[in-house]
Amino acid sequence: MHSPCPPHMLILSVLLTLVVGCAMNPYTNRLQLLLISEEEEINMGRRAWAESLSRNVTISHDPAQVDPVRRITQRIIEAAKQSKYAERAKAFEWDVNVIEADDIPNAWVLPGGKIAIYTGIFPIAKKESGLAAIIGHEVVHALARHGAERVSQRSVSSVGVSLASVFLGMNPAAGQLANLALAGGVLLPFSRSHESEADYIGLLLAARAGYDPEESIRVWRRMSHGSKGSRPEFLSTHPSHDTRIADLTEWMPEALAIYKQSQKAPDAALPPLRSR
Amino acid sequence: MMPPTAKTPRPSFLRTQESSLLLRAVASQSLILEVSPVACLG
Numbered sequence: 001m002h003s004p005c006p007p008h009m010l011i012l013s014v015l016l017t018l019v020v021g022c023a024m025n026p027y028t029n030r031l032q033l034l035l036i037s038e039e040e041e042i043n044m045g046r047r048a049w050a051e052s053l054s055r056n057v058t059i060s061h062d063p064a065q066v067d068p069v070r071r072i073t074q075r076i077i078e079a080a081k082q083s084k085y086a087e088r089a090k091a092f093e094w095d096v097n098v099i100e101a102d103d104i105p106n107a108w109v110l111p112g113g114k115i116a117i118y119t120g121i122f123p124i125a126k127k128e129s130g131l132a133a134i135i136g137h138e139v140v141h142a143l144a145r146h147g148a149e150r151v152s153q154r155s156v157s158s159v160g161v162s163l164a165s166v167f168l169g170m171n172p173a174a175g176q177l178a179n180l181a182l183a184g185g186v187l188l189p190f191s192r193s194h195e196s197e198a199d200y201i202g203l204l205l206a207a208r209a210g211y212d213p214e215e216s217i218r219v220w221r222r223m224s225h226g227s228k229g230s231r232p233e234f235l236s237t238h239p240s241h242d243t244r245i246a247d248l249t250e251w252m253p254e255a256l257a258i259y260k261q262s263q264k265a266p267d268a269a270l271p272p273l274r275s276r
Numbered sequence: 277m278m279p280p281t282a283k284t285p286r287p288s289f290l291r292t293q294e295s296s297l298l299l300r301a302v303a304s305q306s307l308i309l310e311v312s313p314v315a316c317l318g
Binding site for chain 2: 044045048105106107108109110111121134137138141142146147150151154194198223230231236237238
């Protein structure tokens with residue numbers, strides 16, 4: 001007959017899982033909880049990418065839009081291959097697409113290095129060095145395995161709330177409240193730390209790739225001027241524009257020192273939007 | 277992280293993958309990493 005697992009053994013196994021699933025970011029020394037393998041994460045990203053592109057999106061084939069995006073991405077990946085992420089940067093199957101959506105000033109990345117740039121980000125980036133700040137940010141999200149970390153955090157949070165519900169006899173309303181507290185107190189701060197990490201390391205990679213890092217500050221100023229009523233920072237997945245500008249300013253001397261030693265990249269203006 | 281904007285393509289691949297139920301539930305909200313939470317310009 002099986003005896004039930006003693007509570008201390010259960011706690012020990014959970015702790016062991018967490019310890020085994022931890023990694024340290026080589027730039028910021030931040031501990032990361034990673035409960036899924038890199039291979040599994042990359043496969044998830046690959047499937048999500050295929051599905052995203054098969055949906056109702058218009059992928060741009062206009063060389064005026066695509067060429068600078070591919071050129072910048074390539075330079076930043078080459079810089080990443082000389083960085084602390086060299087092995088991962090060499091192993092990823094990088095891909096980038098421009099999606100025609102002039103009203104979306106955004107860009108995103110999936111695990112394994114699948115990057116999408118909306119044309120709506122062009123007026124914010126303005127020129128190639130501005131777009132390098134955006135692409136550098138996305139490249140770092142992939143290299144730092146932020147996707148896997150978020151999946152891991154949410155898994156642990158869900159299990160934690162479920163266990164608490166069972167053992168503390170919480171009713172559904174209390175469970176909802178616990179979820180909200182967890183989101184505001186744990187998941188959102190982690191999300192903002194991922195964004196800051198991507199801003200910081202992305203700034204260094206873009207500088208190493210030969211793009212003027214000071215343009216990143218102007219990008220976030222333009223984003224700030226163009227934004228319509230953003231939510232308070234503590235309720236947001238991202239740091240506020242002001243926080244990002246202050247952080248970038250603080251990191252600028254380090255980035256400028258790297259930029260000075262880099263082989264300078266072309267810095268042409270990005271094409272105007274067709275819809276404007 | 278904030279869910280992608282209304283026009284951001286959200287992958288539904290997780291409906292069919294073999295991963296655990298828990299991962300399926302959480303991953304769709306976690307995989308896409310955007311540069312900005314801004315949905316549209318004023």
